[in-house]
Amino acid sequence: MLDPRRIVVLAAVALLALGTGLAAASPAKSKRAAVATAAPPPPAPIEPLPPPKIYLFRGAMGPIFSTGMDRLEEKLTQAGFSANVYEFTICRWIGDRAIASYKESPAPIVLIGHSMGGLCSIVISEMAAKENIPISLVIAIDPAHATGDVPLNVERFINIFLSDSVLGGGDVVAVPGFRGHYASYDLKENSRVSHINIEKSDDIHRQIVDMVTQLPRIPVQSQADAVPLRYLVPGNTLVELWDSGVRLPVRAGDTMASIAAANRVPLWTLAQSNSLAENAPLTPGQTIIVPRHLTPPEPVAAMAAPAPGRR
Numbered sequence: 001m002l003d004p005r006r007i008v009v010l011a012a013v014a015l016l017a018l019g020t021g022l023a024a025a026s027p028a029k030s031k032r033a034a035v036a037t038a039a040p041p042p043p044a045p046i047e048p049l050p051p052p053k054i055y056l057f058r059g060a061m062g063p064i065f066s067t068g069m070d071r072l073e074e075k076l077t078q079a080g081f082s083a084n085v086y087e088f089t090i091c092r093w094i095g096d097r098a099i100a101s102y103k104e105s106p107a108p109i110v111l112i113g114h115s116m117g118g119l120c121s122i123v124i125s126e127m128a129a130k131e132n133i134p135i136s137l138v139i140a141i142d143p144a145h146a147t148g149d150v151p152l153n154v155e156r157f158i159n160i161f162l163s164d165s166v167l168g169g170g171d172v173v174a175v176p177g178f179r180g181h182y183a184s185y186d187l188k189e190n191s192r193v194s195h196i197n198i199e200k201s202d203d204i205h206r207q208i209v210d211m212v213t214q215l216p217r218i219p220v221q222s223q224a225d226a227v228p229l230r231y232l233v234p235g236n237t238l239v240e241l242w243d244s245g246v247r248l249p250v251r252a253g254d255t256m257a258s259i260a261a262a263n264r265v266p267l268w269t270l271a272q273s274n275s276l277a278e279n280a281p282l283t284p285g286q287t288i289i290v291p292r293h294l295t296p297p298e299p300v301a302a303m304a305a306p307a308p309g310r311r
Contacts, residue, residue, distance in 0.1 A: 051108075052215050053107050054082065054110040068197070068198075071205065079212075092123065098128070109135050115144055119144045125150070126148065126151050140161070141198055142199070144167075144168060165195045171184070185241070189233065227289050229245045242291035243293065250284055250285065256276065270289075
């Protein structure tokens with residue numbers, strides 16, 4: 001039988017050890033709680049990109065048939081951008097200069113070309129791809145039939161063309177694996193548009209200037225959800241230069257017309273993008289492709305064609 005005094009001593013030692021352990025554990029527990037409840041640091045502000053450098057290219061006999069590119073260059077310059085227009089015949093030389101300029105002072109590259117100038121824009125994009133240089137935006141305006149495919153380094157590509165054009169008519173596609181933004185607009189049903197006036201539309205110019213203005217403010221983002229768009233634009237209708245589509249889920253009560261109205265897009269775009277009739281019934285949970293901008297669109301859509309008789 002244990003001595004009662006020894007029992008008291010052992011109990012005191014046990015209590016002392018327990019107290020020490022609790023004291024040692026308490027700060028760690030408090031520290032963990034503090035870490036768990038601490039507010040996350042605010043996200044770093046998005047640094048705007050430097051202004052883009054814009055290279056425009058005329059087609060064959062450009063000073064006669066591609067004068068719209070000169071007017072577009074003037075509008076871009078008036079908007080404060082570095083923009084210059086060139087003949088497509090010096091395409092590779094300008095491409096080398098653009099690549100060298102980017103390596104010296106990186107800034108978004110924008111390439112815009114009419115006819116053979118559209119082909120040139122793809123050639124320069126391919127040159128830049130070999131140097132691992134991104135191209136922020138390429139706009140081809142009725143490019144030549146021989147125009148190559150859009151390479152992987154192009155972030156946004158827009159083709160405005162006439163599929164029945166002999167001088168242009170380039171239905172440009174992207175290479176396999178392309179994950180950028182792509183939109184194709186065939187204007188062959190618009191009787192007011194021809195190969196020699198398609199690049200002269202003041203409304204198209206306005207949209208291009210707006211798009212270029214937005215580029216430095218567009219944050220870096222995944223392109224995984226960008227859906228390519230291909231439209232045969234109805235004759236004598238409005239056209240808006242969306243740069244890709246997005247998939248949206250159908251909710252109970254949605255119709256093709258209500259989705260078009262909610263997203264401020266024409267009903268015909270939903271019909272074409274989804275290969276559906278304009279009055280097709282929809283099922284909740286179904287997905288619908290809707291054209292979109294990377295930034296909110298202007299409230300007024302633009303006409304595709306210049307005024308009749310303008311050259």
